[in-house]
Amino acid sequence: MTATPAAVTSVDAQTLRTWMQDQEDLIVLDVRSAAEFESMHIRGSYNVPLPLLSEHTDALAERLGKRVVLVCQSGTRAEQARTRLGGAGVGFAHVLAGGVPAFAAANGEVVRGQQRWDLERQVRMVAGSAVVLGLAGGRFVSPKLRMLAGGIGAGLTFSAATNSCAMGMVLAKMPWNRTSSEPTRESAIETLPQQGPAAS
Numbered sequence: 001m002t003a004t005p006a007a008v009t010s011v012d013a014q015t016l017r018t019w020m021q022d023q024e025d026l027i028v029l030d031v032r033s034a035a036e037f038e039s040m041h042i043r044g045s046y047n048v049p050l051p052l053l054s055e056h057t058d059a060l061a062e063r064l065g066k067r068v069v070l071v072c073q074s075g076t077r078a079e080q081a082r083t084r085l086g087g088a089g090v091g092f093a094h095v096l097a098g099g100v101p102a103f104a105a106a107n108g109e110v111v112r113g114q115q116r117w118d119l120e121r122q123v124r125m126v127a128g129s130a131v132v133l134g135l136a137g138g139r140f141v142s143p144k145l146r147m148l149a150g151g152i153g154a155g156l157t158f159s160a161a162t163n164s165c166a167m168g169m170v171l172a173k174m175p176w177n178r179t180s181s182e183p184t185r186e187s188a189i190e191t192l193p194q195q196g197p198a199a200s
Contacts, residue, residue: 009094012097013102013106016108019067028044028046029046029048029068030047031081034047034181035177036116039114039118040104041100041110042100047188048189049172052184052188053085054084057085059185060088060189061089063192063193070094070095071095071096074120076165081093119168119172122177130148130152131153134147134150134152
């Protein structure tokens, strides 16, 4: 049996604000890392980082009701989460356009904590630094070091083509991107309000 993919539905920050005021059964899932969530998140949202969602997609899908909005920093990881949930039969998830920063800019209620660089910014810094080091090393140390810049370029091209980011997944596991209370299946997924088929 083939699962029906979820409808591609983007929602803007103002619409989400209205929904949050009017719809009690709305679930907002933040799929960023726990550290990013701690830095700033939408009040009332639940943190289920993308790797955790990917590992327990079916369990999460069973708990979701008919009103789900997925959020991240820009929309990319939320779209990946929407695709995974679509594969598990969730056809009603929306993605917040512009992510949490867009919601904050629209005067949405957010909770702010310790400030950190978001994961996408870290990826740009690491990739850019590796390219600069590869080119400089190729000029002053050994021409073979230029292959580092080429490798980063190839990796970024693959990342864009597959809508994935291996470097981001690695950086998400670094100590500075983790918190003392990392979400687990029990602390994140199983504490969500039960709104799926099992709740009927």
